[in-house]
Amino acid sequence: MAGRELSSTRSPRVKAARRLAKRAFRRREHRFLAEGPQAVREALALNGVLAELFATAEAENRHQDLIAQAEKAGVPTFRVSGEVMAELAQTVTPQGLLAVCEFVDVALDKALSPAPRLVTVLAHVRDPGNAGTVLRTADAAGSDSVIFTDASVDPYNGKCVRASAGSLFHLPVVTGPRFDALIPALKDAGLTVVAADGAGEASLDTALDAGTLDGPTAWVFGNEAWGLPEEILNAVDEVVRVPIYGGAESLNLATAAAVCLYTSARAQRAPRTP
Amino acid sequence: MAGRELSSTRSPRVKAARRLAKRAFRRREHRFLAEGPQAVREALALNGVLAELFATAEAENRHQDLIAQAEKAGVPTFRVSGEVMAELAQTVTPQGLLAVCEFVDVALDKALSPAPRLVTVLAHVRDPGNAGTVLRTADAAGSDSVIFTDASVDPYNGKCVRASAGSLFHLPVVTGPRFDALIPALKDAGLTVVAADGAGEASLDTALDAGTLDGPTAWVFGNEAWGLPEEILNAVDEVVRVPIYGGAESLNLATAAAVCLYTSARAQRAPRTP
Structure with a gap:
């Protein structure tokens, strides 16, 4: 030294x-x-x-x-x-x-070009450990970028950096866009915008069978406790819930994100054949 | 009062x-x-x-x-x-x-009867928060029971109880079986025993396409840091890894378990057609 x-x-x-x-x-x-x-x-x-x-x-x-x-x-x-x-x-x-x-974050237009296949959006996610775990999972599932909206935790929070296990350095991260400007930008980039929410009408299986997830997709994950606000649920293309087969009321944010992102990763690699 | x-x-x-x-x-x-x-x-x-x-x-x-x-x-x-x-x-x-x-745990033979379709085994899992999250996820994915081997954390640990978000009360939990006696019991119950391990030769997609997950399955998840010991990897029917598409080295235990268990849940409900 x-x-x-x-x-x-x-x-x-x-x-x-x-x-x-x-x-x-x-x-x-x-x-x-x-x-x-x-x-x-x-x-x-x-x-x-x-x-x-x-x-x-x-x-x-x-x-x-x-x-x-x-x-x-x-x-x-x-x-x-x-x-x-x-x-x-x-x-x-x-x-x-x-x-x-x-700081390693990039501008939104840079993160969305060239045309992305899988994008992860954290909206109103407040726990830095959860955010870091989702970042790590998004990286593992092959997400092209991860976007933290202005109402989400700071990705540079120490707990988030630790929970990301290095993934903060692996893929383009965007911080701070407002949701109302973000959704049109995602759609313009050719992405189907899908929100994960326990109250979604379509289950993940239904969305998968319908081919919704075969193309370029942006997944939006919400707050740990109360999910996503109406204005976001109304603005996205689809609201999808992870099916609950047992007695649990819900999944935690990071595990729900893992199921959704890996379902997309697989659907994109092996699309449904009609 | x-x-x-x-x-x-x-x-x-x-x-x-x-x-x-x-x-x-x-x-x-x-x-x-x-x-x-x-x-x-x-x-x-x-x-x-x-x-x-x-x-x-x-x-x-x-x-x-x-x-x-x-x-x-x-x-x-x-x-x-x-x-x-x-x-x-x-x-x-x-x-x-x-x-x-x-205590709410039950004996192994009770947990395996009638014939189970999906069983979750925690072997050498040491962090109670992780164990509780896997318990909650196993419940959500429709697991028939969750088994904590003798080398795993105590499911009644306060952090595990909290992280399970009620799931400890929802489905049969077994504590303390030794792994060498457990594997034969799982196989006798008609389960294909699949270990999740980053070093697995088959990826989850390969196992899915091969129909491995269409029938009754017991998933074995190992230690957060070092996975599963050789003796377990040698004793199970299959060792499967969750594919990593991006730069992440691995997934955390609870998110890997979520991906595996939900892949099984779906495979059992919509088996591959050859």
């Missing part, structure tokens, strides 16, 4: 990084925090995203390859004490590596 | 209930704690399961129907102070209602 050691939690650089735990500061700096070797590796893979790297002596030892790679890329790296890492990290058991990253 | 008021956290009855937060005491008493009106309602629906009910004055007021129903069923009910409820409840914002419940 380049010998720069920060041992005080009052060091201006530590304080500047620590502030990124707050959304207001993230917005101002266009930077966020990501913990652990996986996040560092993913950030390094994207040009110019890794802005600063903090490591404990132990982590520095264990991840020499990553530290060397960061230094080679000209990323300022700092060795910090366990106390400083505990102050910086947002987890109970910090992994000893903390990255300050530049 | 029958006028029995407990205002001290040192009341023997409060202390006896509080101890049920620990697995050793749950095992000894064959009782567990469940919080909130939904859990109380579910427990009341099962004869003899609700053993004791604690309520704050506020919750008593809000849920008069439930309190009356419990008293009618001869369940000892106690009004407790906010302080006592905070001591009893395991959540940051307790809902004011806490039930002491008798």
Whole structure:
């Protein structure tokens, strides 16, 4: 390591990084925090995203390859004490590596071009852990992009970044579009806009059998507790519910999203034959 | 309420209930704690399961129907102070209602008879929140029963009970069978035993197209971090992976289980036609 050691939690650089735990500061700096070797590796893979790297002596030892790679890329790296890492990290058991990253989100028109096949929209999703899990699932299911509307949680929230398990760095993420402008843009991009809602008239099986999911699709997922507002349900092309075969009242958001996105992924790869 | 008021956290009855937060005491008493009106309602629906009910004055007021129903069923009910409820409840914002419940699990042979169509097995699952979410998803997907092997988390753990959102009360749950005895029992019950594992040779789509999932199926889900041990992978009929189409390394346990169980649910209802 380049010998720069920060041992005080009052060091201006530590304080500047620590502030990124707050959304207001993230917005101002266009930077966020990501913990652990996986996040560092993913950030390094994207040009110019890794802005600063903090490591404990132990982590520095264990991840020499990553530290060397960061230094080679000209990323300022700092060795910090366990106390400083505990102050910086947002987890109970910090992994000893903390990255300050530049925002990775892209503009909506960029995310929708070239013509996407599968898009995931989070509208009014408030729990950052849920949002991160949906992001990871959307990535796994082959979603071309993930859109967080203005009423959804910040994708750069530490819990969301962690739950995404690196997926925040894998696919184009869009933040902040208003829903009333978003729906026409999705339709213009050739997507059938389908909202997942427990009150949907069509079940997922019905939609599948009808061929609704065979073409390019944007899935819209709503709030954990109360779902989606009327104005969204009225504006989309279809409202579909995941069928409940047993006694459960509902599925949680992330599992419902997994079922919907994988049903689409399969339908697009093996369309119904009439 | 029958006028029995407990205002001290040192009341023997409060202390006896509080101890049920620990697995050793749950095992000894064959009782567990469940919080909130939904859990109380579910427990009341099962004869003899609700053993004791604690309520704050506020919750008593809000849920008069439930309190009356419990008293009618001869369940000892106690009004407790906010302080006592905070001591009893395991959540940051307790809902004011806490039930002491008798264990609801059943023996394996009972859970497998009559011939089941869909069975969910948790092997080496350690996180109670994940286990509860899988239980809820298994219920939603129409699983006939859920089996926690001896190496898995306790389904009566408070976090598991909460994450199950009532499903612990909906379908037969089996706890504690050893895996080497379980597999033959599942096969004897006419089930194809399929393990979900990221290293599986067959993808879920391949298994679906081959008709593997059309008949009665037991799904086995493993540890969050390291999956399933060799001995289990060798003993099952098939090892299947959920396909990853994007950059994600894997899915989390609960979302992978949701995709597998719903794929089975659909396959059983609409089998492939050759």
